[in-house]
Amino acid sequence: MALMSGTDVAREITEQTTKRASEFEQRTGRKPCLAAVLVGEDPASVTYVKMKRNRSAKAGIESRFVHLPEQTTTEQLVAEITKLSEDPGVDGILLQHPVPKHIDERAAFEAIAPSKDVDGVTMHSFAAMAFSEPGFASATPGGIMRLLEAYEVDLKGKHAVVVGRSPILGKPVAMLMLAKDATVTICHSKTENLDQIVRTADIVVAAVGKPKFITAIKPGAVVIDAGYNEGNVGDVDFEQLADSASLITPVPGGVGPMTIALLLEQTVSAATRRADLVDVSEVVG
Known part of the structure; x- marks a missing residue:
């Protein structure tokens, strides 16, 4: 068993992103700008946004913060995101999710201009991932792909067996892996004979949101744990599977740092592309 350190790989990506952000500022007179939108006071979301803003600042990226009250309506949130989409000083937009249950999250995501969708949450970005066209990858799936590459x-x-089918994790990572010529099976918490299917996988991506949900693998499999549950516990039973896996991500320190690194990298790419400085030919995945 060998650990896949997302912390180490993310550090390398962020160092390169910091250099690119500095070059962008030298050429344009301004820093790349990432706008973060938070609705409500969910403690975990507040912490995540603060962490992302701090990481942005360290990478030389301006951070704009829009904090809306819990009772914000879908229409009000869409209006705020539309303003950011139309603001020439904003390069990337991050809507911290989940949003309060009364809000139509998909409608809010779709208000993000595709050119600023650095978190890869819009239908446009999903289509780009599915068709291997230029665009932005969903940050966590994109981070997983970079970790596998590293x-x-x-x-x-x-x-590859992906356990989870969310539109911003399970489904897009399946599309990205398919584009790399993997044979992909998508499972979820209601899949029958799940353990048997997972045992056939060369690569397992656990993204189901249930602590220690994956308890059996094929010996020598590569295990990517994209889950994060209370108590720093992933979706994989790490203690039980670590010795059987050839490579496995820890929680924390695996997929999490990669997500933020990709978000920052794609913000600088968005800024560079919008400023028309160079032909950024990044293809998602």
Whole structure:
């Protein structure tokens, strides 16, 4: 068993992003700008946004913060995001999710201009991932792909099982892995004979949101734990599976740092592209 350190890989990505942000500022006279939108006072969301803003500042990215009250309506949130989409001083937009239950989250996501969707949450970005067209990857799936690349995991011809089907994690990571010639099976918490299916996988991505949900794998499999539950527990039973896996991500220190690194990298790419400085030919995945 070997650990896949997202912390180490993310540090390398962020160092390069910081250099690119500095070059952008030298050429344009301003820093790349990431606007973060938070609705309500959910403690975890407040913490996440604060962390992302701090990381942005360290990378030389301006951070704009829009904090809306819990009772904000869908229409009000869409209006605020539309303003940011139309603001030439904003390069990337992050809507911290989940939003309060009374808000139509999909409508809010779709108010983000595709050119500023650095978190990869819009239908436009999903289509770009599915068709291997230029665009922005969903930050966590994109981070997972970069982590696999950093550890030289060749997906071609391999069987990848994704446990989870959310539109910003399970489904997009399946599309990105398919684009790398993996054979992909998408499962979820209601899949029958799930353990049997997971045991056939060369690569397992756990993204179901249930602590220690994955308890059995094929010996030698690569295990990516994209879950984060109370008590720093992932979706994989790490203690039970660590010795069986050839590579496995820890929680924390695995997928989490990669998500933020990709968000910052894509913000600088968005700024560079919008400023028309260079032809940024990044293809998602």
